[in-house]
Amino acid sequence: MSSLGLYNYWIVIALMMVGLYAVIARGHLVKKLIGLTLFQTAVFFLYISMGFVHGGAAPILSEGVAVYSNPLPHVLILTAIVVGVATTALGLALVVRIREAYGSVDEDELERMDSDA
């Protein structure tokens, strides 16, 4: 792949902003969680594209290969993916409980119910 220079990072930032927009703009609770997942996945790309080396192989030691990509971001992202899924699972459990307690999952309706309750 030709040297992308900083172009790679800008795509990642665009993805982050799409995710962030969904979290802030949308009222539906599940849509917010989806936006959060998008935002986190984009951050993972930021880390992985930092560790990428042109012509380097995957960081599995095999004979005849000299240049490897950097394994450290991969370890960090393995942790971050699982943390992301854990947060999403907890968020979805909250959505199910909120739906049962309030009967709705839209943030504006919830605020209205809270304010007059």
Add this chain to the structure above:
Amino acid sequence: MTWLQLLATLLLGAGSLLLLLAGIGLLRFPHFYARLHAAAVVDTLAAALFLAGLGCLFGATLGTVKLGLILLFLLFTSPTACHALARAAWVSGLREPAQPGEPPPSPS
């Protein structure tokens, strides 16, 4: 460019062409069940072509055996998935119109 690589590029090319056709099919077909046919093509034939092409590239190594296992797995899962989709649609009462003009039969 040994003949093996030539065969591989041929297979991969045919596979990707098939994918393109299936994609267009998905967009153009009028109703759900026809689109399902287009989608089914991708899972079975196109995947087989791809895996065969990669197999040629890998030659007779462990990689090819793994590719064969993947092919076997796909041959089991994708038709079942299509079946499940079709069944779920049918159970939920989706009926496809016989001809564009005719009213759709009442859900039996």
Add this chain to the structure above:
Amino acid sequence: MLVTALFVVRTRDLLAATMLLGAYSLLSAGMFMVLDAVDVAFTEAAVGAGVSTILMLYALVASGRFERTPTRPQWLPLLVVLATGAALVWGTFDLPPVGAPGNPVHQHVAPRYLQQSGAEIGIPNVVTSVLASYRGYDTLGETAVVFTAGLGVWLLIGGLQRRGAAAPVLASAPHANLILRVVSKFLIPVILLFGLYVQFHGELGPGGGFQAGVILASALIVHLQVFGADQTRQIVPESLLRVLAPLGVLLYGGTGVAGLLLGGNYLDYHPLGRTPVGGQHLGILLVELGVALTVSSTMLLLCYLFAARVARR
């Protein structure tokens, strides 16, 4: 990728959004492969596309499928997002270009992992050796995160006396999806076998505790979807899962304590085996087992809890 993400945000139909999110995860797994991040691609595909899609579907069944059109002003969030994006882009100007081997990232800490991990730990997959040994404490923290999520979800929607059988999402009548039952009867053992392969292959190729845990859990989730929660609960009761999840964390922590008692620092695997490298092998094996135990039991427990809660409505 970008187009999929944009469409996920724009669409009103949440079911489509969830499915597209699964497709987005698979696409990103592909991109990770291109960027030489094999383990990450494996995990993203298994965890991102698999489990979170299933959990979201359960949440959608409970909370309705369509989203109301947004009523709040849309320009304020757009403004905030553009400002943050601009700050980030402005920040990347001094970053070294992607892929250049001379980046500071590749000079300082990473070279030691690549050069010496073969000698010190003796396993080809550098990522697993860094994950389990060099930075093993992060992974212990991460296993604790998975356990916390399982505990949190259980505290929120667990401990429920289900009234009546929990009808599975698909099978309305026993003979209804005969084909699915037959095929899944054949597939589940294969998936379990593949899960074990990934677990023990983690040191040589891509794989390891997390991916194996998720695959083992997905085999039983297929069973749960097709045969219904009651039958799956007879095979793997919920109480067993609530014991296995803490056990995984304790196994991981215990391996570290064993290293402590035998004279090394915490999570030091050298004293475990006769030779230091042998100790590393044993340590990494035990640690990955602990991770797989916690991850698989927690993922399955999540599906049980969501299925029971959804069926109750």
Add this chain to the structure above:
Amino acid sequence: MSAHAQLLIVLLPLLAAPLAALMRTPDAAWALATAIAWSVLSLALLLLLQVQAEGVLSYAIGGWAAPWGIEYRLDPLGALLQLLLAAVAAAILPWTRQSAARELERARLPGFYAALLLLQAGLLGIVATGDAFNVFVFLEISSLSTYALIAMGRDRRALTAAFRYLILGTLGATFYLIGVGLLYALTGTLNMADLAARLPAVADTRTAHTAVVFVTVGLGLKLAMFPLHAWLPNAYAYAPSAVTALLAATATKVALYVLVRFVWTIFGAEFAFGAIPLAALLGVLAVLGMLIASAVAVRQDEVKRLLAWSSVAQIGYALAGLALASGAGLAAALLHLANHGLMKGALFLALGNIAWRFGNTRLSTLRGLGRAMPWTMAAFVAGGLSLVGVPLTVGFVSKWALLQAALAAGAWWLVGAIALASLLALAYVWRVVEVAYFEASESRDLRCEAPLGLLLPTWLLVLANLWLGIDTRWTLGLAEAAARALAGAGL
């Protein structure tokens, strides 16, 4: 074994949590949690003595040296924070038994105690670690357990409060992750000490500035800095009383600790305050936070929300101390950090007694409680006075230190803000006292004091408030030692 004390203080609660989850009976889980809390307190004291004797302690986990493996570093600042966390938890956990038994279902109690242990392990882990990414992992452990704990509150609004906190907390953690990622891209290392050594070489790049901004915003979300505090009032108001007490006394303090650690240890004072106008930014936000939050607190009619808003204001005080960019300011901020933990702990425990007796803490329920629950209300008044900063209380000591630091730095705007905010604090404390003591209520003239099990821990914290107010050798001495360690000759 004392060589491993630095690690055991985090490991004990972390491994005790799965055990607590396995327990069948709630009392067994509670006994385990309390035993762990008390052993963590003794470890914290042991570590404090070790740090005072040997200076910075370092522990390489897994036997790998610093930048390659993960390293635990403990300096006077970390020891002070760990002591605060351990002391508050050790006081609150005995209190939790009766309060939680009444507020939560019996089946969920073992899980509840496991989550409390995980929260404590997460917070202690953040303070103990010397690795930037490890902070993120333990931040997530403490946050996830906090979301679950808040959502267990009886009121249905606890669910929406927990969800909002989840969204904002995860955004904060991800912003922090972006900041650390950018720093990693520049320096190639994650170890804080190593980062501090390698950062000056790349300090003037735009990426470093962006990294500082993102780390500050991310942590700002976690410590409820003024514009980013939206989640705190509801989260503290509707969570179970024991959870509110523990959170109010510790959670935001740890986020502030990480900010202090980044600003002083990693970025270094001249870079953080020189290159980027961080001091001015933090100062303005702190003062705004102090005034507006105190003003809103006066109008609340639910006492728990009132105290939650007052917490946002108090964090403003600590941030103002940090924004003075001087050693004295830092010492005052750390002192206020510790004192505020004690104050809020005592106040929320007193409220917990009321909630235990009446089920809610609205102002109307407090009418005539001065006579009905004399001990509890006395504790509340003592805590309130300390909040306002009346002499002979711990609040006065930290306010006085802040005023001195402000005068030394010539920051008149801060002196005025502190005075005004203290007046507002007096207003909202007086409002509660007036309702409790001077409004007679016919239905409640019988004495219905909370049981001894609840009263003792409350008064333990109140006495700590008063005694440390008089004998400041402990708190003031430790805060100055910590500040001296960080700011060097700054004092």
